[in-house]
Amino acid sequence: xxxxxxxxxLPPRGAGALLHTEVERVPLGTHGGRRLTARVEHRTLxxxxxxxxxxxxxxxxxxxxxxxxxxxxxxxxxxxxxxGGGRQYDEVAVPTPPAPWPRYARRVAAVALGCWLLVTAAxxxxxxxxxxxxxxxxx
Amino acid sequence: MNTPTPEGALERVGSIPEHAGAAACFGEPxxxxxxxxxxxxxxxxxxxxxxxxxxxxQSSGGGGGAGGGARSRAVAVIDVAxxxxxxxxxxxxxxxxxxxxxxISTSTALVARSLLKLVRG
Numbered sequence: 611x612x613x614x615x616x617x618x619x620l621p622p623r624g625a626g627a628l629l630h631t632e633v634e635r636v637p638l639g640t641h642g643g644r645r646l647t648a649r650v651e652h653r654t655l656x657x658x659x660x661x662x663x664x665x666x667x668x669x670x671x672x673x674x675x676x677x678x679x680x681x682x683x684x685x686x687x688x689x690x691x692x693x694g695g696g697r698q699y700d701e702v703a704v705p706t707p708p709a710p711w712p713r714y715a716r717r718v719a720a721v722a723l724g725c726w727l728l729v730t731a732a733x734x735x736x737x738x739x740x741x742x743x744x745x746x747x748x749x
Numbered sequence: 750m751n752t753p754t755p756e757g758a759l760e761r762v763g764s765i766p767e768h769a770g771a772a773a774c775f776g777e778p779x780x781x782x783x784x785x786x787x788x789x790x791x792x793x794x795x796x797x798x799x800x801x802x803x804x805x806x807q808s809s810g811g812g813g814g815a816g817g818g819a820r821s822r823a824v825a826v827i828d829v830a831x832x833x834x835x836x837x838x839x840x841x842x843x844x845x846x847x848x849x850x851x852x853i854s855t856s857t858a859l860v861a862r863s864l865l866k867l868v869r870g
Contacts, residue, residue, distance in 0.1 A: 634771040636770075636771045636772050636774070636775065638775060638778075638787060638827070639778065641778060641785040641787075641829040642783065642784075642785060642829045642830070642831060644829065644834060646787075646827070646829070646834070648771075648774070648775065648789075650771035650774055652771065660799075660801075662801060662802065662803060663799065663800065663801025663802070664799060664800055664801065665797070665798075665799035666797065666798055666799065667795070667796070667797040668795070668796045668797070669793075669794070669795045670793070670794050670795075671791065671792070671793045671794075672771055672773070672774055672791065672792045672793075673774075673791045673824075674774050674775070674789050674791070674824070674825075677827055677834065677836060679834045700834075702827075702834055702835065702836050703836065704789060704824070704825050704827075704836050705824075705825065705836065705838045706791060706824045706825070706838075707824060707838050707839065707840050707841075709822065709844075710841070710844045710845045710847075710848035710849075711844070711848055713848065714848040714849075714851055714852050717852055717856070718852060718855050718856065718859075721855075721856040721859050721860070722859055725859050725860060725862070725863035726863075728863060728867070729863050729866050729867060732867050736870060
């Protein structure tokens with residue numbers, strides 16, 4: 611009789627995901643007597659999993675969301691941590707037109723789902739009708 | 750001192766887009782008379798990497814790889830004029846039309862296939 615050697619223990623299995631959003635402020639300079647500062651949203655999704663192997667995926671998007679417009683001739687308050695250096699500022703939103711291809715993919719998925727539901731429902735109704743007809747003949 | 754490992758190198762490569770500055774979303778200001786235009790873009794990226802290894806009675810081995818891509822899409826122009834600052838969105842009508850044509854073709858094919866299935870039972 612042979613004695614099996616004990617297998618080495620496997621490293622622990624793990625998986626994780628992290629969604630992270632941060633906002634960065636980018637100075638765009640002074641133009642036409644106005645100091646412009648942009649707010650950029652940075653969204654990141656990180657997915658990682660592994661055991662003896664490891665796989666990691668990182669998806670990110672940087673999207674400008676607003677522009678702060680402040681008078682350019684004012685001196686910045688060096689002690690202020692508020693946006694615009696503590697001065698009053700106007701905010702102009704940056705609209706992001708939706709990307710056409712993700713919208714296309716969503717619509718095609720909706721049409722495909724609708725067609726599949728229709729065909730499945732029709733198939734079930736037909737099958738029920740046939741089985742009902744057979745029962746009626748038998749009785 | 751830490752010894753560099755392939756895993757560490759791959760992780761560093763994967764984090765490059767995250768360390769790229771947000772200033773990459775803005776182009777060089779273009780002046781025309783008393784107006785200034787600043788192009789604005791949205792940047793998306795995806796990076797994946799993996800590695801693994803294994804051993805059997807005779808040998809052991811391992812390997813890894815990484816891949817990724819990034820894309821930038823113009824979304825707006827900041828228009829700085831003497832009477833104020835406004836943001837003008839940019840619509841890519843060529844892409845919108847192409848996506849519409851693709852949607853109409855795909856949905857027609859899907860509906861026709863479903864109707865055929867319904868008629869044939």
